[in-house]
Amino acid sequence: MIRFTIVLFFAFSCFTSLLAQDSFEKGLYLAQAKKYTLAIREFKSVLETNPANESAIYNLGNCYLHNKENGKAILYLEKYLKLNPSDEEAMTKIDQAYLQLGLNKTWKSPYSTTEILIFQVGPNTWVILSILLSIIMSWLIFLSFKEARKNTLALILLLFFLTISCLYSAFAAKQYIADERFAIVTEKSIPIFANDLGELTQNTLSEGTRVEFISMTKTNIKVRLEGGKTALIKSASVEFI
């Protein structure tokens, strides 16, 4: 029964990956034929089966850009840049989207250099480093039982702090991927609320604006804008990166 289940699971995985590959090729073909709406549909179906397909995310952003849906283009290109923080071509594409929206600005990463560096090293690299340090530390602990020396103990202490740092970095890198702190306004314009009772302010947020999630209120979400100001908006009005 178990074998049957394994075979069925394997067959299903192969089938879905083949379907995803087929949709990807269709998307490429349609995009090259400038049929962006159809191409967007194909790339979206690829992401349904493999949400972390970076090429599909990039191509989707690119298609939205050429289709003049700048908010969504910025969203997907930001998602792509989150996974590839140093891709200059994607940064240029976002700048193009800003230009199309009439915004005179260039793209800046919402994440700190430390966060990006920790992620770029790779979550599993930190994990492997932690395990290696743990093995070295274990060896030194064992040696210290054999013969207690000041040097050995000092080295153990140093390795202990290094191991803790690697563990924290591994945790931070994992959190970076799952992080949904930032969101993009994908609609032309969304209202800003004065309070949870539905009263509106005169201000709105335009397409392409990036906001940082602070907290949830009863009916809305509180976000921080790029200038540092806070605003109350509907969570359905934005899409998280």
Added chain:
Amino acid sequence: MKLVALHITLLLSALTCLCQKPMVLLDVSPKDGEVGEILTITIKSNVQGELNVEMPSGFVHGYNVLNGMEQEMDYNTGKLVTYYYMSQTGAMNKEGSFSFGPAYIKKGNKVYRSNKVTVNIKKEQQENHTGTNISAKQLRQPAFGVIETSKSSIYEGEPLIVNAKIYSRFRPTELENYESYSLNGVVDKHDIGNAQRIFYEEIKIKGITLNTFTHDKKVVFPTGTGKTDIEPFKLILRRNFESIPLTSAETTFEIKPLPGNAPKDFTGGVGTYSISRKLGQANLKQGDVFTLVVEVTGIGNLHNIHEPKLNLPKGFILYGDPIVKEDFVFGARGAEGKITYEFNVQVTKFGELNLTGTSMSYFDPTKERYVTIRTGDDKIEVEKNDKFNLTVSSENESDENQAKEEIISLRPNENTKTPQSMYGTKAFWIAFGSPLCLAFLFGIWFKQKKEKQVIEGAVKKAKSSQKEIEAIFDQASISAKSGDHSNSYRLVEKGLQQAISVFLQSEHLVLTNRNELTQQLSSRNIASENINVLFQLLDRCEYVRFGFGETADSSTTIDQAKNWVSQNLRG
């Protein structure tokens, strides 16, 4: 003689009776078939009456029911016998062995019964073919359809000709309720060469003459890669008042991906193409805008190609999008004709300028490779125009050209998956924690082992020391027996010193320092009277060493020393 005549009469009467016996004969054809295959049930009888046939469950009655009669001469009686026929078609909807009949004919009060026929029905065999293979099952049917494709395997973008082909044993008078075949996900399809009239062709397959005609011919341009199914077509053929529904078999074809090393100027064309270029104006001045007409002629997916890149050198600026004129038709080879692109180009430099040729690449499916074609270069003489104000710097020209010619830059499917972080998983904590745990466990074990070794060493050392001391006292006894009491007392003193040294774990013990010795022995819980006994023994040994009491018997002293050691210094 009378007897002979009587026998002949009786024989003839018997024969007559036999020949005129009511007969009901049931036949089913074929006796071995497949699920869904048409079966013909025929009942032949010389009796006319109410007919009832027992059919097995799972039998689906067909449309055709034929009744008829014919007369035959019975040569035995010389009479004409009338036979009545009833024929019905149908099919079984499940596999197995089924019994047809018996058929009953009721005439008046009498019921006449036929034989039974057993038919074996097998599971329907899946037939997937490109339209060229016709199965035995299909040949047994009065009419069948296949979907024909020009190729079983094409390249991405290559045209495919698809048509319905119908084979029948008769010439249908009409075609009704036609439902076309469908290709999953294919939207780019064009009807070609469909005539309003049906043109038959007579062919022979395995000795069977069939009338065949094609219908619903299309040229399609499938997208994507891999195997694609073509769903069957359905129709009803009419032969006078008879209707024969048929559903074709489905078919598949494969779409192969284009090779990955496409040249940069690949326009998406699959087929055969040629390119030519013409300049609109001959005499140009600096700043003039002239038309550059590029004509792409070809057969294949002409309607889907992109405009070729001009790759204008410095000194030429492209203005706007080109005017595109399409002149092609869809035929049996795909889209055939030409597309003309009229570009507007401004010349910003003067002098003898070389306009490099326009190139494009296409994929030739017969050669199975990319082919690059190119127009020739054009030499243009441009007069200097002092009034022309070059507003765009030469460094920006190529950027503008780049921007205007920009096509969407896509990434290929590397299918990268962001690796799942191992942090927090059970495997991670086991890999991280187990070396530390093992280090502590082994360390503690190692330390305990070391301590044990030290203790064992000490015990061993004590035992060997004890043996040494006993050996010394034994030597003293031997000396005493041999009369060498001086040596005997010396050995006693030596034995006592060694015993106390071992007890106190002091290698450099000095017996003369009595105060210190008393302190040390007292600290090890040796009673003061026992210490005094020791000193007395030591004094006795001293007297002999200094020459006093040389002849004193040492045996008693030896025993006393031994006893003192065993009582006070054990443990």
